[in-house]
Amino acid sequence: xxxxxxxxxxxxxxxxxxxxxxxxxxxxxxxxxxxxxxxxxxxxxxxxxxxxxxxxxxxxxxxxxxxxxxxxxxxxxxxxxxxxxxxxxxxxxxxxxxxxxxxxxxxxxxxxxxxxxxxxxxxxxxxxxxxxxxxxxxxxxxxxxxxxxxxxxxxxxxxxxxxxxxxxxxxxxxxxxxxxxxxxxxxxxxxxxxxxxxxxxxxxxxxxxxxxxxxxxxxxxxxxxxxxxxxxxxxxxxxxxxxxxxxxxxxx
Numbered sequence: 678x679x680x681x682x683x684x685x686x687x688x689x690x691x692x693x694x695x696x697x698x699x700x701x702x703x704x705x706x707x708x709x710x711x712x713x714x715x716x717x718x719x720x721x722x723x724x725x726x727x728x729x730x731x732x733x734x735x736x737x738x739x740x741x742x743x744x745x746x747x748x749x750x751x752x753x754x755x756x757x758x759x760x761x762x763x764x765x766x767x768x769x770x771x772x773x774x775x776x777x778x779x780x781x782x783x784x785x786x787x788x789x790x791x792x793x794x795x796x797x798x799x800x801x802x803x804x805x806x807x808x809x810x811x812x813x814x815x816x817x818x819x820x821x822x823x824x825x826x827x828x829x830x831x832x833x834x835x836x837x838x839x840x841x842x843x844x845x846x847x848x849x850x851x852x853x854x855x856x857x858x859x860x861x862x863x864x865x866x867x868x869x870x871x872x873x874x875x876x877x878x879x880x881x882x883x884x885x886x887x888x889x890x891x892x893x894x895x896x897x898x899x900x901x902x903x904x905x906x907x908x909x910x911x912x913x914x915x916x917x918x919x920x921x922x923x924x925x926x927x928x929x
Contacts, residue, residue, distance in 0.1 A: 679748040680728070683756035687747075693729070693770060695818045699901050700841040706772050706818045707757075711735050716828025718742065721795050724768035730754045736766050744768070757822040772818055776836050778847035781870050782922065784911050785844065785851075786835070787886060788816040788877040796825025797908040798875070799835050805915045806922075810872065829907065835923040838843055841889050844872040852894055853887035854914065856904055859895035862917040871918065875911045 680688060693699040708717050708724065715735045717724070723927070724744040730751045733785045740746045749757075749765075757767040784807050789795045792815045799817065803811045806885040811817060817826075817835040838844060844851050849872035852865070864870075874890060878884030881904070889891055896913055899926060 680753055681750050683753055684728055685753075688753055690750075690784075691726075691767070692848050693776065694769065695759055695820070696699050697819060697918045699815065700772070700818060704772050705894075706770050706823075707759070707820055708770055708823065709758050709760060709769040711766065712841035713823055714739065714766055714768050717768070717831045718816050720828075720831035722770050722773060722831055724770045726769045727766045727770070728753065728757055729766040731765050733766070736754065739766075740770065763780075770879055773834065776834065778806055778810060778836055778838065778843065778849070780848045782919065783810050783844070783870070783872045783916075784808070784915055785810045785812060785838075785872050785874045785912070786814060787812045787874050787882055787905070789875075789907055789908070792817075792819045793825045794878060794906065794908040795835070795885065796812055796822040798911045799826040799833070801908065801912045801917065802827045802915060803829045805912075805919050811835045812838055812839050812840060812874075814877070830915055832833045841872075841874075841886065851890040852892055853882050853890040853896055854910060855887060856881060856895045859893035862886055862896070864893060865892075865918065867892060867918070867921060873911075873918070875914075878907050 698705050700706055708714050723742045726745045727739045727748045728747050730749055754765050755763050784802050795815055799809050817830055823830055841851050849870050851872045853874050
């Protein structure tokens, strides 16, 4: 089978996965380019369908694992993709179920609006030995978040939770990050696993959320500095606190 027209009904159906509403409705996600498709397969997430304008090793692996492979033109790949410079293949994968929280240090993204920030946070957390949880905000399975996570979302996905109560139920101690007035990272006691909350890029954490936490933390900044990017703030917290846990060995 070969598809040459972007008006093809299957192409139209796949393009709907650009939207979060359709991903939630269908339970499927869009994975673009050889590196991300390879990362998905490595995590044992075998595509349902692969659209390829050229045959490659990763396409052959998908086909051998049972994926349907459909030959398409470069124009169809461009229509299916969300990137400026699309690459074959583009795959449709069933979204894996949400995981349960583990009782270990967790960075919690609260209402993040930028999928690039969320994906970067997921990638950084994996490198520094932290778990990621999300409360509201953007879809970690969106194409942009997947690209920013460099495929880490497949192997160590962010875990969706409803509220701070879910963190406490997993025996995590919730701490809020605030721009000013919080305690220092060096002074925080580390008796058990933490859940450190990072707020939205524009407004930070809602005051009611911060009050529901055990305490608050502030990253020292130079004078006349307004705030940090959410992903950068999360990276600083994870590196500083993880170093005290001994996670720094990953960086040596």
